[in-house]
Amino acid sequence: MKKLCTAANLMEAQIKLDLLGHANIDARLFNEHAQGGLGDIPFTHAYPExxxxxxxxxxxxxxxxxxxxxxxxxxxxxxxRACTEENPHNFQLCWRCGAGLE
Known part of the structure; x- marks a missing residue:
């Protein structure tokens, strides 16, 4: 087992883990719960790996x-166009009113 990378946060680590899984690469996430130790351990030791x-x-x-x-x-x-709410470009439906964004 070898360390592939350190992530800035759990969300980023999980995305990387999922990408590896889609490529049929068996991988594990470590330091998943280390954020609770901040203050007692250096912050660099709490990053997800x-x-x-x-x-x-x-x-x-x-x-x-x-x-x-x-x-x-x-x-x-x-x-x-229906409610003038701002949505990310890749959304197909408005998150606020559900109208189509095409």
Whole structure:
């Protein structure tokens, strides 16, 4: 088992873990509950870590994580014609009123 990466937060770690799972790479999440120890342990020891179970999957896992980290953050928005609410560009329905955003 080898450490693949450290994540900034649990959500990011879980996304990386899911991406690895979709690629049939067996991986584990560590420090899942370490946030509660902040103050007693250094904050860098509380970051979630993703480890691959099989050492031969490390290189393939690194490519997947690197591609994920290179993905640009989508900041475009679209406004609902029905209620004028701001929605992320990739939404198909307005989160507020449920109207279509096409």
């Amino acid at each position: 993703v480890w691959v179970v099989h050492d031969n999957d490390l290189a393939r896992g690194q490519v997947i994580v690197r591609d994920f980290e290179k993905t640009p953050i989508e900041t475009r928005v679209v406004f609902c």
